[in-house]
Amino acid sequence: MDEEMVKRAYSRCARYYDFLFGSIFKQGRQKAIELLEVKEGERILEVGIGTGLSLRYYPPYCEVMGIDISHPMLRIAEERIKSLRLSNVTLQLMDAARMNFDGRKFDGVIAAYVMSVAPDLAGVLRSMKKVCKPGGKIIILNHFCSYNRFLARLELLFSPLCQRLGFRTGLTMEELLEGLQLEVKELQRVNLFKGWKLIQFINDTTP
Numbered sequence: 001m002d003e004e005m006v007k008r009a010y011s012r013c014a015r016y017y018d019f020l021f022g023s024i025f026k027q028g029r030q031k032a033i034e035l036l037e038v039k040e041g042e043r044i045l046e047v048g049i050g051t052g053l054s055l056r057y058y059p060p061y062c063e064v065m066g067i068d069i070s071h072p073m074l075r076i077a078e079e080r081i082k083s084l085r086l087s088n089v090t091l092q093l094m095d096a097a098r099m100n101f102d103g104r105k106f107d108g109v110i111a112a113y114v115m116s117v118a119p120d121l122a123g124v125l126r127s128m129k130k131v132c133k134p135g136g137k138i139i140i141l142n143h144f145c146s147y148n149r150f151l152a153r154l155e156l157l158f159s160p161l162c163q164r165l166g167f168r169t170g171l172t173m174e175e176l177l178e179g180l181q182l183e184v185k186e187l188q189r190v191n192l193f194k195g196w197k198l199i200q201f202i203n204d205t206t207p
Helices: 003-021 023-036 071-084 121-131 149-157 159-164 173-180
Strands: 043-047 063-068 089-093 106-112 132-142 184-190 196-202
Touching: 003 071, 023 106, 023 132, 023 184, 023 196, 043 121, 063 071, 071 089, 106 121, 121 132, 121 173, 132 173, 173 196
Parallel strands: 043 063, 043 106, 063 089, 106 132
Antiparallel strands: 132 196, 184 196
């Protein structure tokens, strides 16, 4: 998948995204933000914020920056901010593989359901480390390729449909760990059939 393919996919599904991916993935979003253990005054970056489904779970005493590559998705997130009357959230159209925050650092960086749709996975992982403070938390929530033969074949069967929706099914945990080069501090299984992994890293290395 390339960047334009992802943009087209999310432009098509933006108006249906909340219906398709809202309640079924709610638990993962809640748990991911809980794992950040946000403290008062901290600055949090959410990579691939989409329509802002996670926004209601952030505490009001932190500052949230949300970025996404899809303008139609961000328009819906803006409406959600207004409806929830949130004053601590800022949105920006930005490619996660080429983040530019002028040296600003975040206390926590979170990417929920993003890695399988990232055209430049290595670039996204490098950028997340770069903008996270030393000692800050990096939280990744994603589905990874199953090692179960039956499930792996099922994922392969649905792969063409998944690509039309903008994501790939073949991402492995090893690819993620190789790109991020950080030790896993905590790992949980969440969502339907515990099929998604929620991973916490501490940014204790220099990008």
